[in-house]
Amino acid sequence: MAVAVEALLTPDILRPARYLGNELGAVRKAWDAAVVRWVLTYPEVYEVGACNLGHIILYNILNTQPRQLCDRAYLPAPDLAAKLRATQTPLFAVESRRPLTDFDILGFSLSYELGATNILEMLDLAGIPLTWKERASDNSWNVEQGSWPLIFAGGQTATSNPEPYADFFDFIALGDGEELLPEIGLVLEEGKAAGLSREELLLDLALVPGVYVPQFYDMAADGSVHPNRPDVPERILRRVATPMPAYSIGLVPYVQTVHDRLVVEIRRGCTRGCRFCQPGMLTRPARDVEPEQVIESLEQGMRQTGYNEFSLLSLSCSDYLALPAVGMEIKNRLKNENISLSLPSQRVDRFDENIANIIGGTRQSGLTFAPEAGTQRMRDIINKGLTNEELLRGVKTAFEQGWDKVKLYFMIGLPGETDADVLGIAETVRWLQQQCRGKGRKLLNFNITISNFTPKPHTPFQWHSVASAEFDRKQELLRREFRRIKGAKANFTDVRISAMEDFVGRGDRRLAPVLRRAWELGAGMDSWFESLDKAFAAWTDAIAESGLTWKYRLVENGEWVMEHGAGSNLSSALDKQLPWDHLDTGIDKNWLKADLQRALDAATVPDCSFDGCSHCGVCGTDFGHNIVIEPPPMPQFEGHFAPNQHRAMRLRVWFGKRGDMALVSHLDMVRLFDRVVRRASIPVSYTGGFHPSPRISIANALPLGATSVGEIVDFELTQLMDVAAFQESLVAQLPENIPVYRVEEIDLKAMAATRLLEQAEYLITVASATAATTQAWKNWIEAIKARDAIWTEQTTKSGQVQQVNLRDRLFELDLVEENLSSDESVMLRYVGNCRNDGSQLRPDHVIFMLQQVAEQEFQLLHIHRRQLLLEAV
Numbered sequence: 001m002a003v004a005v006e007a008l009l010t011p012d013i014l015r016p017a018r019y020l021g022n023e024l025g026a027v028r029k030a031w032d033a034a035v036v037r038w039v040l041t042y043p044e045v046y047e048v049g050a051c052n053l054g055h056i057i058l059y060n061i062l063n064t065q066p067r068q069l070c071d072r073a074y075l076p077a078p079d080l081a082a083k084l085r086a087t088q089t090p091l092f093a094v095e096s097r098r099p100l101t102d103f104d105i106l107g108f109s110l111s112y113e114l115g116a117t118n119i120l121e122m123l124d125l126a127g128i129p130l131t132w133k134e135r136a137s138d139n140s141w142n143v144e145q146g147s148w149p150l151i152f153a154g155g156q157t158a159t160s161n162p163e164p165y166a167d168f169f170d171f172i173a174l175g176d177g178e179e180l181l182p183e184i185g186l187v188l189e190e191g192k193a194a195g196l197s198r199e200e201l202l203l204d205l206a207l208v209p210g211v212y213v214p215q216f217y218d219m220a221a222d223g224s225v226h227p228n229r230p231d232v233p234e235r236i237l238r239r240v241a242t243p244m245p246a247y248s249i250g251l252v253p254y255v256q257t258v259h260d261r262l263v264v265e266i267r268r269g270c271t272r273g274c275r276f277c278q279p280g281m282l283t284r285p286a287r288d289v290e291p292e293q294v295i296e297s298l299e300q301g302m303r304q305t306g307y308n309e310f311s312l313l314s315l316s317c318s319d320y321l322a323l324p325a326v327g328m329e330i331k332n333r334l335k336n337e338n339i340s341l342s343l344p345s346q347r348v349d350r351f352d353e354n355i356a357n358i359i360g361g362t363r364q365s366g367l368t369f370a371p372e373a374g375t376q377r378m379r380d381i382i383n384k385g386l387t388n389e390e391l392l393r394g395v396k397t398a399f400e401q402g403w404d405k406v407k408l409y410f411m412i413g414l415p416g417e418t419d420a421d422v423l424g425i426a427e428t429v430r431w432l433q434q435q436c437r438g439k440g441r442k443l444l445n446f447n448i449t450i451s452n453f454t455p456k457p458h459t460p461f462q463w464h465s466v467a468s469a470e471f472d473r474k475q476e477l478l479r480r481e482f483r484r485i486k487g488a489k490a491n492f493t494d495v496r497i498s499a500m501e502d503f504v505g506r507g508d509r510r511l512a513p514v515l516r517r518a519w520e521l522g523a524g525m526d527s528w529f530e531s532l533d534k535a536f537a538a539w540t541d542a543i544a545e546s547g548l549t550w551k552y553r554l555v556e557n558g559e560w561v562m563e564h565g566a567g568s569n570l571s572s573a574l575d576k577q578l579p580w581d582h583l584d585t586g587i588d589k590n591w592l593k594a595d596l597q598r599a600l601d602a603a604t605v606p607d608c609s610f611d612g613c614s615h616c617g618v619c620g621t622d623f624g625h626n627i628v629i630e631p632p633p634m635p636q637f638e639g640h641f642a643p644n645q646h647r648a649m650r651l652r653v654w655f656g657k658r659g660d661m662a663l664v665s666h667l668d669m670v671r672l673f674d675r676v677v678r679r680a681s682i683p684v685s686y687t688g689g690f691h692p693s694p695r696i697s698i699a700n701a702l703p704l705g706a707t708s709v710g711e712i713v714d715f716e717l718t719q720l721m722d723v724a725a726f727q728e729s730l731v732a733q734l735p736e737n738i739p740v741y742r743v744e745e746i747d748l749k750a751m752a753a754t755r756l757l758e759q760a761e762y763l764i765t766v767a768s769a770t771a772a773t774t775q776a777w778k779n780w781i782e783a784i785k786a787r788d789a790i791w792t793e794q795t796t797k798s799g800q801v802q803q804v805n806l807r808d809r810l811f812e813l814d815l816v817e818e819n820l821s822s823d824e825s826v827m828l829r830y831v832g833n834c835r836n837d838g839s840q841l842r843p844d845h846v847i848f849m850l851q852q853v854a855e856q857e858f859q860l861l862h863i864h865r866r867q868l869l870l871e872a873v
């Protein structure tokens with residue numbers, strides 16, 4: 001029987017704060033005032049989904065639409081998923097905590113070929129049939145009257161080749177969603193008002209450019225797809241939108257996410273023309289964002305969110321000509337706030353001292369370059385547009401600017417590749433090390449990722465294929481070479497993952513049963529990292545049961561479309577219909593064929609953003625044109641952040657932790673206070689050293705799930721501040737369930753609260769395994785008090801096991817009689833040692849002592865800390 005979501009979000013699950021839905025930036029709109037109710041359902045754990053820029057932008061945009069609301073849902077971790085299934089509680093949206101079946105439309109982000117199994121997991125947890133056929137109905141479509149929500153997908157993989165997933169979705173959103181999703185919302189609103197059936201509504205959606213409804217198309221014997229009715233377009237257009245950086249400012253999670261920073265897009269699309277790169281082909285034309293928009297969004301976003309790091313996002317940040325000026329301007333404006341900039345992998349040929357200055361400083365971020373291939377010939381074949389001289393100049397600049405380690409990305413298995421090209425990767429690393437030496441400097445280290453090239457649809461290499469055995473052989477060649485290179489760590493992608501990505505990524509509708517069966521056998525995306533052997537076995541079993549082992553063998557043996565042979569065979573293979581040819585991405589297929597031939601001839605094509613048109617077919621009415629903005633003048637570099645270590649005053653704050661904030665961990669509270677003082681513009685002092693941090697000190701960590709009215713935190717400021725004004729500023733930025741009770745100025749020479757802490761008073765709710773009278777509880781308490789010693793074992797940080805007398809740590813223990821709730825649970829009050837020296841008396845220690853005197857089991861139901869007692873000075 002289903003239970004309330006609150007009953008499932010308990011401290012026994014991992015990081016329960018990720019399911020709270022009460023982050024800064026969460027939008028709460030009135031349910032009854034909305035006509036169309038969306039859920040953006042990200043098929044990954046919260047830490048991955050909540051910081052995804054597309055997820056944040058679309059969430060913000062949808063919530064600005066009148067009569068529409070948007071909530072969020074994420075793939076629950078296995079512990080919560082098990083609880084949902086055990087209690088038959090459907091998967092919920094995190095803000096409203098309503099079942100997903102209450103919403104009109106669920107939008108999944110599909111950005112990875114093997115990620116669809118997570119989508120099936122979420123649909124199953126929500127109690128929603130997995131296929132569009134199972135959800136079909138001739139009745140008027142109305143979720144409030146029992147209709148199933150509409151299920152759709154968007155994202156790079158959905159736009160590239162949705163056919164393996166077509167059975168599961170009512171429709172696919174192709175391309176950029178900023179304008180497309182609001183248009184879809186209007187169609188739904190009108191359809192609900194008109195009482196349309198599900199099929200009628202989907203037919204209206206199919207006429208919206210960018211919407212592909214798979215049920216209105218059939219697959220031919222060769223895997224190609226064609227309309228099965230005359231009133232839908234033969235080819236479906238990919239949508240293109242202008243980046244809007246203002247919508248990047250939004251959610252600030254309590255838990256640490258994989259990209260725990262503010263991210264602002266500076267350029268969408270890439271015209272470099274790398275022949276292996278699907279995003280570069282699927283996001284054309286290139287569109288720069290006005291530098292002033294970027295600067296305003298960053299400055300506003302950093303002050304609103306309290307982040308101490310920001311990132312500028314683009315497929316090729318270095319091709320945004322305003323990058324050095326924009327980065328320098330925002331670094332200068334926030335110079336005194338310990339802000340750092342990180343950039344994704346960037347063009348090594350554009351890396352210079354200006355870019356080094358904006359990403360360097362006290363907290364120097366990592367540096368990643370992607371040469372992709374180890375020889376000039378291979379870089380010309382893939383149209384990388386990078387010479388050895390440019391590669392050396394960029395890496396040498398990094399070394400001269402203080403970097404001791406650089407990350408490099410390479411690929412193997414590219415068209416036309418020889419063993420000499422493969423070994424050229426190791427030779428390139430060795431050569432760079434030899435050229436980058438300095439007196440008194442240690443050897444330049446490289447962290448190298450070597451991926452197996454996986455051909456992608458809509459690229460010139462979409463017809464290429466490599467045998468898994470060849471990948472294994474080439475990896476072994478490189479492993480032997482890198483064993484001889486000091487300071488170079490090489491990481492390789494598992495060949496089995498690459499083969500499966502290829503099998504699904506270039507598949508057709510026959511793969512839907514494979515995906516479903518793989519999910520049933522436990523092949524969620526996480527399983528690749530937890531147990532690769534198990535995941536691969538699940539996929540291969542699913543392929544075998546679907547009768548498609550022969551098709552997988554084509555991929556595994558490098559025979560997907562063709563073997564490079566005579567010109568006639570190549571020409572015949574290129575003319576075959578492909579499962580994604582009905583999707584109009586703007587790229588002319590004949591241009592892809594011609595560019596493949598140019599690749600085989602090692603001929604390069606210039607970047608059409610800065611040189612002549614390459615005639616790929618994108619630029620025009622449907623997709624627009626390249627927008628390249630000239631860079632503004634370069635601001636003068638005002639220097640890196642210098643931590644202000646001056647200590648003008650210390651303020652001690654007594655605060656509480658109540659409600660759902662009890663599920664926010666101690667480390668997350670530390671990050672919360674850091675962001676709060678930034679948002680409140682409180683002049684906090686910093687420590688020195690290589691990683692300066694704000695002088696904010698929480699007296700003692702509160703157990704996860706515990707509430708409190710007696711927590712203490714110390715702040716040290718660089719300048720005097722009125723105590724009342726400080727409290728007002730702090731309270732304005734803290735969550736409602738972190739109340740501030742009082743603030744006092746403390747002498748700077750006095751010891752910090754962490755050192756003065758002596759004891760703590762707790763109220764704990766305890767249940768006994770068997771019914772117990774009030775007198776029995778009193779007897780147990782007296783028995784504990786009568787003991788001189790109650791021993792337990794404690795393991796130190798060094799791994800040593802010590803005998804500890806818990807009774808020495810207990811000062812007061814009594815029964816709170818007025819709070820007796822039943823014969824099974826009571827509330828106890830105790831005062832115990834709370835020094836930060838490892839000698840604390842924790843609530844579970846009290847449970848242990850009860851068990852020793854009563855000789856039965858007890859359960860700790862709740863912890864509430866009433867106060868922290870400091871040493872009198």
